[in-house]
Amino acid sequence: MRPAHLRPLRAAAAVAVVGLTLTACASQSGTTTDATEDAATGAPASATFPITIANTFGETTVEAQPERVATVNWGNHDVPIALGVAPVGIQLTTYGDDDGDGVLPWTFAGLEALDATGDALPVLFDETDGIPFEQVANTEPDVVLAAYSGLTEEDWTTLSEIAPTVSYPEFAWGTSWKDMALIDGEALGLKSEAQALVDDVVAQIDEALAERPDVEGKTVAYTWIDPADPSTIGVYTPLDARVQLLSDLGLVDAPSVVELAGDTDQFYVNLSAEEADTLADVDVLVTYGDDTTLETLQADPLIGKIPAVERGSVVVVPNAEPISAATSGPTVLSIPWVLEDYLDLFQAAAEQVG
Amino acid sequence: MTLLHPTPTASSGGRSASLRRRRTVGLTVAVAGLALAVLASLAFGTRVVGWQDVVAGVLHPDTDVIAQAAVQSRVARTVLGLLVGAALGLAGAVMQGLTRNPLADPLLLGVSSGASLFVVMGIAWLGLSTLTQYVWLAFAGAAAASALVYGIGSLGREGATPLKLALAGAATSAALSSAVSMVLLSRTDVFDTFRFWQVGSIGRADLADVAQVAPFLLVGAVLAVGCARGMDALALGDELATGLGQRTLVVRLVGALAVVLLCGTAVAIAGPIGFVGLVIPHLARAFTGPSHRWLLPYSAVLGAALLLLADVVGRVVARPQEIEVGIVTAVLGAPVFIAIIRRRQVREL
Numbered sequence: 001m002r003p004a005h006l007r008p009l010r011a012a013a014a015v016a017v018v019g020l021t022l023t024a025c026a027s028q029s030g031t032t033t034d035a036t037e038d039a040a041t042g043a044p045a046s047a048t049f050p051i052t053i054a055n056t057f058g059e060t061t062v063e064a065q066p067e068r069v070a071t072v073n074w075g076n077h078d079v080p081i082a083l084g085v086a087p088v089g090i091q092l093t094t095y096g097d098d099d100g101d102g103v104l105p106w107t108f109a110g111l112e113a114l115d116a117t118g119d120a121l122p123v124l125f126d127e128t129d130g131i132p133f134e135q136v137a138n139t140e141p142d143v144v145l146a147a148y149s150g151l152t153e154e155d156w157t158t159l160s161e162i163a164p165t166v167s168y169p170e171f172a173w174g175t176s177w178k179d180m181a182l183i184d185g186e187a188l189g190l191k192s193e194a195q196a197l198v199d200d201v202v203a204q205i206d207e208a209l210a211e212r213p214d215v216e217g218k219t220v221a222y223t224w225i226d227p228a229d230p231s232t233i234g235v236y237t238p239l240d241a242r243v244q245l246l247s248d249l250g251l252v253d254a255p256s257v258v259e260l261a262g263d264t265d266q267f268y269v270n271l272s273a274e275e276a277d278t279l280a281d282v283d284v285l286v287t288y289g290d291d292t293t294l295e296t297l298q299a300d301p302l303i304g305k306i307p308a309v310e311r312g313s314v315v316v317v318p319n320a321e322p323i324s325a326a327t328s329g330p331t332v333l334s335i336p337w338v339l340e341d342y343l344d345l346f347q348a349a350a351e352q353v354g
Numbered sequence: 355m356t357l358l359h360p361t362p363t364a365s366s367g368g369r370s371a372s373l374r375r376r377r378t379v380g381l382t383v384a385v386a387g388l389a390l391a392v393l394a395s396l397a398f399g400t401r402v403v404g405w406q407d408v409v410a411g412v413l414h415p416d417t418d419v420i421a422q423a424a425v426q427s428r429v430a431r432t433v434l435g436l437l438v439g440a441a442l443g444l445a446g447a448v449m450q451g452l453t454r455n456p457l458a459d460p461l462l463l464g465v466s467s468g469a470s471l472f473v474v475m476g477i478a479w480l481g482l483s484t485l486t487q488y489v490w491l492a493f494a495g496a497a498a499a500s501a502l503v504y505g506i507g508s509l510g511r512e513g514a515t516p517l518k519l520a521l522a523g524a525a526t527s528a529a530l531s532s533a534v535s536m537v538l539l540s541r542t543d544v545f546d547t548f549r550f551w552q553v554g555s556i557g558r559a560d561l562a563d564v565a566q567v568a569p570f571l572l573v574g575a576v577l578a579v580g581c582a583r584g585m586d587a588l589a590l591g592d593e594l595a596t597g598l599g600q601r602t603l604v605v606r607l608v609g610a611l612a613v614v615l616l617c618g619t620a621v622a623i624a625g626p627i628g629f630v631g632l633v634i635p636h637l638a639r640a641f642t643g644p645s646h647r648w649l650l651p652y653s654a655v656l657g658a659a660l661l662l663l664a665d666v667v668g669r670v671v672a673r674p675q676e677i678e679v680g681i682v683t684a685v686l687g688a689p690v691f692i693a694i695i696r697r698r699q700v701r702e703l
Contacts, residue, residue, distance in 0.1 A: 128539050231427070231557030232676055260674070270675040272400030274424040278674065301423040 053186060055167040057156045062143055062164045062187050069188065070141035070163065072131050073149035075177075077122070078107055078331035079184035080145065083193055086116035089139035092124035096325025105322055106337040131155055137162045147183035148175040148241060148329070173267045174239035177201075177330040178248075197332050202248070204336055209250050212343050214350035218283040219254040220246050221308075224268075225287055230300050233271045233279075237261035240268065245330040246286070249343065254282040273302040282308045283353045284346065286315040288324060313352035315345045373643055380641025384655045391662035395432040399424060399669045400676060427559075434559035435665050435679070436658045438620045439630060441571050443657020445616040446631025447638065447649050448578045451585035452609040455516035459632035460617040463523035466626035467530035468499020469618050474537050485563050485622065489570060492618035500610055502526055554627035554680025556665055567619050574615030575654070581608045582646035589644060627680045629687025630657050636691075660686075 052061045070089040071077040077090035092102040102124045103111065111117050123139050125132050131151075136144065136159065144165040150172040151159070159165040166187045168175045175183070178198050185194025209215060222243050224234035236243045238253045238261055247253065256278050260269055271278060279285065285308040287293065293316045298304045308314060317324045326338035397408050403421045410416065411425025442460060449458035449465075460466040472495025476482040482491065503526045507519035584605030587595035592602050620627065634657045635649060642648035661679060664686055668677035 229555065229558040231431075231555075272669070272674050272676045274399050274401035274427070275674045277420050301417050302420065302427055305420045305423065 049189060051186060051189060053166055053183060054169070055156075056170055057151075057153050057167055060160070060164045060166050060187070062189075064142075065189050066142035066187070068140055068142045069145065070125075070136055070139050070143070071145040071184070072125060072127065072136065072159070073146050073151070074329040075148055075331040075334070076145045076180065076184055078110065078333040079147075079181050079194065080188060081107065081110035081114065081116075082181070082197055082332045083185055083188060083190050084114065085188060085190075086111060086114040086120070087122045087145075088141060089123040089125055089136060092126045093325075094126075094128055096322065096328075098322055104325055104334070106326065106331075106333045109337075110333050131159070133158050133162065143187050145184040145187060148173070148177075148180040171239050171265050171267070173241065174265070176241055176244040176248075177332065177335065180241075181332045201332055201335050204339060205248060208339050208343050212347035212350075214353070215343060215346045216250040218251050218346075218350050218353060219281060220251040220284045220286060221254050221257045221279050221282040222246065222286040225289075225297065225303065227289075227293070227296060230296075230303055231273050233273055233276065233303065235260055235269050235271055235279075237264060237267055237269055239265070241330060242328050245327060245335070249346065251284065251346070254279065256281050273300070276302045276306050279306045279308070282306065284313050284315060284349045285309060286317060288319050289316045290319055308353075311352055311354070313349045315349045317345070376641055377643075377648055380652070381655075384638075384641070384652060384659070388655050388659040388662075391659040391666070392432055392436070394666045395435060395662045396425060396428050398666050399428055400673050430559040430561045430564060431556055431665070432662065433561065434556045434564050434623065435662045437564065437568065437571055438556060438624045438627065439658035439661025440654040441574065441616040441620045441657070442627060442630040442661065443634040443638075443653035443655075444575060444578050444650060445613050445620070446633075446657070447635040447646070447653040448581075448585070448609050448613050448616075449631065450635050451588065451646055451649075452606055452613075453514065453516060453519050454589060455519050456636070457516070457520045457632070458523075459628065460613070460620075461626055461628035462527060462632060463519065464499045464503045464526035464530055465496045465613060465617045466621050466628070467527045467534070468495040468497075468502075469493075469621035470626050471495055471530045471534050471537070472498070473622060474534050478537050478540070485566055488622040489567060489619055492622035493614055496614045496618040496621070497610075499526060499530060500614060504610075554625035554683075555678040556624050556661075557676060557678070563623060567623050570615055570619040574612045574619065577608055577612035578616065579647075579650055581605045581612070582650055585609065585646045586644070625678075625680060627661070627683055629683045629691065630661055633687050633690050634660060 049065055050061050050063045052059050054060075069080050069085055069087045071080065071087050072091055074091065077087050080087050090103075090107075093104050093107075094102070096104050098105050101108070103121075108117065111121065116122065123135065125135055141163040144159050144163050146159070147166050147168055149168055151165075151167050156165055156167050164187070166183060169179065169183065181194045181198050182191060185191050185197070222236040222240070224236070226232070226234075235257060238244070238247075238258060243253065260271060260278065285306060287297070289296075294309075294312060294314050297309045297314065298312070303309055317327060323338050323341055326334035327342055396412055397403070397405070401421065401424045403411070403425055407419065407421040408425050410419075411422035412429060415422040415426040417423045417426065445460050445465075446458065449460065449463060450456060452458075453463075469492035472491040473488050476487065476491040482488070503519065503523045504514060506522040506526065508514040510518070584595075584600050584602075587598050587600040588602060588605060590598070595602050595605075617631075634653050638649050638652035638656055642652050661683065664682040665679040667686070668679050668682040671677065
């Protein structure tokens, strides 16, 4: 299961932001129109098939340009959508959904741009207690995309019997948004288009960073603290996609976090609150919460000892807001959607650093 | 039934002097063990703290020093561990006495699972959030589960035999635990916050919370001790107990109320923790014999000591992480329990 720190998103998506995303999508699909049309007519696209992609469990060979694309697990669907391919089946989003339709706002906007909403909406796989393999098989996919996922070897083997399945290269939930785009895109024969997409997002990030001079170079720890049990601090490791996004935003993993993570292959490690001062070298602490979170953390006798908490250089990613879903499992569609708001939070926290 | 503990007649006659000595020595050992456990719980944690900071942290902490703040946070945790451990030890002893079932344990007989299920449902669907609300939910869940298990276990001609109760309890417990998972899976957003209700932890201790639940535990403990004599009589069988003037139904009801109060409160504040209630009465009986007037206080003392030690182990073995105490008691408790059962079989078969 995806880490449970993605809270339900009740807040309606701001209309203006959706509008921006639509524009962005339109221009992105514009750049990939040729490839998509090729795919529709079955003519060779920008890559020659068969394509073989190695993953942590073995090799996946896609014999021909896939037309029916299914995606499982968090966020993978955003890649084909951004590349102009409407999937036949995608994960049902149970948290992070603003309007109860099971699709996140930026994904929905992307599908809308491809005329894939309403009756044409992809099948939504309910993965709450595991991947519904039968439902996936019923969509008769040519390929299953899951470059960013927590598939087990058994999941991968079962899915591979349905269609060639693209899994993560090395670590469960440890694929960056860039690699997710490139690997999922490669399986569609659209690797160079995916690269163009990534470059475009990076350019948007650079532009947004230029307006927020304090963010660059600050050390950071991305944490999860359960308000009901503050005796443990959950720390996301540098393997985690949300942490990798911070690196892309110019922030630096604090040395203490790197040391804490050691050579784990997990995206998450726990730190006892008794050792809270381990995080003394953190400039900006990131955590999930709401308006009361900073105050609660500062009042905690142990967690309040973390200098970043003490001085208030804390980014509280709002629970139950689209922003937490967009940044917890970042994708080529979610980053443009959330970038300005997210960086504003970091700029405000970074200004508190002495 | 080879697993049944010896009847009270085993302790009568010429062996009473040696039994008295055993009880006195045992009490000294148990209290000393508890004192050590309290010390260990204050002194050892994820953070290595010097003795000076331990003393200062307990007596007059300077909370600007993180070592002393850490010790200070262990005080609440230790008090909570004491109360929860004592409650579970007592509850286990009462359950074993009432049902005459050596396998009775709040977790095995479904009482803790019932309490957890109600708490989780209340949070997920009713939006409840305060400890007092959890406590009442837990009482309701514990009572409902006990009634269900006893009802199922009593079906059939021969009534509630230990074996049928154990089977009914195990089945109910499994079903209720699945129901907890079902509720949590339907609300993945609340999953992480409530994970401790699945494993049991005293890490979230806070002295205000402890003060809030202490009265419930006290009442539960008084009721439990109050039916000690009645349970001694029950051990002879219902007919003999009635003949001795015990109103068996009253003893069972008061005992059940004590179990609901003790387990419900423990679950509300710490989540379901297994094996303490199962193992501790067996350990205590080795010192006390079957008399409940001795067995109950022993079980409370030893239960508190075991839970604290398990919590210390959980804090120390996985530095800088912590392992929830419910996991440690299962890991430590299972082999101890197997050893107890094997020894008893060898002796009694």
